[in-house]
Amino acid sequence: MKKWGFGVVAMSGLVLVGCTDEVTPQERLEAYIAAWDEGDYETLYKEFLSDETKQQFDEAAFIERQVALDEALEITERDITFTAPPEDTEWESTEPATFPVQIQVETSAGPIEWEQEMTWQPVEEEELTWMAEWDTGFILPGLEPEDQVRVTTQNFARGEIYDRNGNALAINGTGFEVGLVPGKFTDDTLKPRLAELLGISVDYIDQQLGQSWVTDDVFVPLDKISQVDDSRAALLEIPGVLLQETGMREYPYGAATSHLVGYIGPITAEQLAEREEDGYTEFDQIGRQGLERFLEERLRGESGKRIFIDKAAEGAEDVTLAEIAPVDGERIDLTLDAELQRVTYDAMDGEPGTAATVDPKTGEVLTLLSSPGFEPSEFMLGMTQSRYQELSEDPLQPLFNRFAASYAPGSTLKPITAAIGMEAGTLNPNEGIVIEGATWQKDASWGDYRVTRLHPEAPNPIDLEKSLVYSDNIYYAQQALAMGRETFITGLEAFGFGKDIPFFLNLQSSQVSNDGTISSEGQLADTSFGQGQMLANILHLATTYQPFLTGGTMWQPTLLLEEEDQVVWKEGLASPETITELQAGMRSMVVDGFAQAVNLPGIPVAGKTGTAELKVSLDAEGQENGFFVSYPVETEAFIIAMMIEDVEDNGGSGYVAEKVATVYKLLYE
Template sequence: MDKYLDTADRNWYKHRLVTAMIYVMLAFVVLGGRLFQLQVLEGEEFRRFSENQSIRLQSIEPPRGLIFDRKGNLLADNRPSFDLSIILKDAGPAEMTLEKLSKYADIPKSQLMSKIRAGRGIPSYKPVLLKQDIGRDVLAAIEVHRFDLPGIVIEVRQKRFYAQGRTAAHVTGYMGEISAAELSYWKDMGYRTGDFVGKFGVEKSSERFLRGKRGGRQVEVNAKGQVIRVLRTVDAEPGQNIFLTIDQELQQKAELLMEGIPGAVVAMDPGTGHILAMVSSPSFDPNTFIGGMSHREWNALISDPFRPMENKVIQGEYPPASTYKIVTAIAGLEEGVINRNTTYFCPGYHRYGNNIFRCWKRSGHGSVDIVKALAGSCDVFFYQVGLRLGVDRLADYAGACGLGTLTHVDLNHEARGLIPTSEWKEKRMGVPWQKGENLSIAIGQGYNLVTPLQMAVLTAAVANGGILYRPLIVKKRETVEGRTVYRGDREIVGRLPVSRKNLDIVRKGLWEVTHGRAGTARVARVRGLGISGKTGTAQVVSRKRKSGDRRVRSLHLKSHAWFVAYAEPDDPRIAVAVLVEHGEHGSGTAAPIARELIKMFMGFQGVPDVSVVSDPGDVPVLYEFSGGPFF
């Protein structure tokens, strides 16, 4: 009996043991299968997930290329900026973290939350920018409380700094945060939301060269998102440094001369096309755009009636007035309408049909030839030439002289201007060209519109013997190591449509403008310095004869003042175009500015020839008759 019981107990224990082993084996099979699933079948996915939890990729912004003047003076530099961001994945309860951050950084919580809402759509493991350029005091406060601020990171970026402030602001331009449209355009170049890009000037036109190439680093972070160690780094490639053709000293002199005066000044090397100075007045400080400005500040800029945000040198379109007589003279000589000995009598007016077109000089110039007509800016002489040429022949010559067409300067948003033709008027207005309109067109009024840069290019071509150069702003580009990758060599785009013989006649007339007894710009005469030029007074509104007052009280109704000039005639080194908005007389306001600019560039210490007194200027006077206002 005992033997039977022992056998039964052993079988029972054996059965229980086998059952337990089966369960253990089944458990191991299940665990093994699960391990196989996790490590083999889904291992790659979990590995990526694990790395995303502990390994991050951080972007390294490339240092933006610097901008210098032609002599190496620094115009646009970079400085470090401490930008405050949050990684929502690491921030725990984001609202609690932001509440602490608001207290430590003295930033309203509502402002921080608005940044979070604006960053919707950004992956939770990527930083959302909360505030740029926080300053060292805020930086110190955040560093002290870093362990209370999970997910809060400080990114050190390069921020643009314009060392000379307003100097050459319209040339260098400014930077701003990338827009949605720009991001779409530049997305293949590695741009991201929050990046800063050039918005104007060289900053914009040379963006792809200044930008550089983004780098990055692979880092390991802890549960709070804090960097434990750097695993791998790919250095960013700095952008190219740009040397402009601008001469900083000449630029500052031009800006000083234009201080408080709305208008434009551009100086050009007649032998290369290099722009030596480019001033649009009033100007702005490009540094104000870097830190961001309020809507009120921006609206104040764009609503300013003197248009500080417009580069008037390339965007301003003005009637060329009597400076256009250079083109009329070239066309008349080349077409055989006049020659060196052709004379017309100027009694102070010209009668055409039932209308009278006045000369700016009421008493008249008497009998004048082409040289005297240019020197004294005789309207009656050029009325006669314009009638014989017609609008279409004049337009052909104006276009060949570079007017009414883009100069293709290496800046964006250049205006084309307008040189009218009979076909243009019929298409635009539905009425044919009237022959009487040739009179106003011939002296640079009517529908004619040019930019100051176009007039500078024309003046430079007259100075150098007839070669039209493309105006250049960028002298060269260099890598950070100093290797030149681009050089702005002179580029011929055409020639003036005039023989050397006839061009010399025109040049003689321009010399007499400043040196002749009847010249309209004798105020620009400087003993020992050969300046040739041409004045112009572009009327903005017609004036009725019965008013009896030649001065218009309201500034915006006053005429624009022009003066184009070059020096020296035998060895031209500089050509200048000056436009003073509502400055009335070219001789009185624009010519002195050009004179002082040329004196500085030529290193001339002489003083103006005070023995001469300038005439009021070649002011075209409008009178109103039954047919409307005429010159």
């Protein structure tokens, strides 16, 4: 306990006759307060309390009650003053002396202030002294010996998360507590089935049913399940099983927003050690992943507390001494369009990959997802080791957050390469290049390295439009060589490659290469069409297409509605002439190219496909990731970027275009 302070306040108009050179009652009170400051209740009892007081209050009870209350009320500061008589006061040795004492204590529920009169009786021992008449009103105002002091915690409501349209993403909803009524559960052979459905053991069921308070007609809780748990119907088929509604965090969009929104769960020992001073306890839940974790300080809120006297007298009302109302967590509104996120996630049909959608007019993030996802409530309620192992070993890696990672973007980089070349003056969009054959190298100095193109049947000469329609790697390799490494790297950096993404969440940045340089002409050629060591984050990739719709500007991506939008990240990236050529080329790529799935009647779309091959060796064929970045031509309402892994057996990037076409159809048809 901290050392307390005390003082005196002058009291006028008091004149006592008779005097003594012995200790005065004021001096005794000052000594009493000094011991009180130190929490030295033993000294208070033995040296200051009158015999009459000691007859009423046992020493052990006197000490233990006050120590216990100091701890329970978390008293951190005490200020005691008294109203003193004039300095020339003379004390009558046969009359009691009374002082108004002002007491203020700081507790976990706020300050408590009161005034209590303390009377000192003159006592003749070896010499005259003064002993205090004490009662429980000096502990707390109005406290009587039989009263109980109680401290209650008032829980806050965790803040909720919503999308831009008010759709709930994480809310304080309801789930179910699953339990048994023993008198109605008469078939023990059903215990294994019940245990399997709940992910618990038969021994645990027996342990719960064997508690001393259990009778045939009481509800015995076993576990909790969420609203979306598909075991509910099967559980209710077991006689004696009951489901009772209980408060629970709900994630209405489930797996579709799982990596972004995250989940809450029981606080770990490590987290508790870090946050105990912030009021967390071992019984709390805390944000464990996603926005639930990143926004923990804002979502958590603050508990309230009430200190009151539970009066012993029959019919007497409780007396509140101090109270702090709970403060609910904040409501967080996202730029996200939850329905668009759900449609996009469903269109991916559980394929491993990621997608991001941005509003080119504002920079707001409309979707950000990783597929496949997981059911957040499984983690919130506590997952068995076997279930966690099952998810961890799933080859589709549902626990891996792909939107936070970066991947080789393949040919989706080509519009950026073209923009850099046109702005540098080295690429003339209308000038065709004659390219023969399926492979090409600059000269013999390249050794065995050659650039390969997928469509050698493309009609010559190859200009910008044809290069986008046929996604011609050789065309872009030659353009990169024409502009040179320094110009190309500078251009990529202007588009945000090699820079931290200015975003609320931690995302792996896109890169030109592992060290930011291009060491050879072969690497320069590979980088021009999104291979080599080039990597792009999916959100950044969608953002790099904004300059083709904004007059050359890239906005900082935003996720919280409260954030300012249209904040410039990069600007001056494309002239009107460059934009016109690229818009036309990306529209032709859809109409005349190899993404016919998205060439939808009545829904004009422009964009660029891309396939990136990930080789484990120079000779082996590797995994192919497919990309498609596009936007609706008439509205330019959004830019959607999607990546799906392992598309080599599904038609490459055209397979991704099919998935994106599903999104367009659901939105516009």
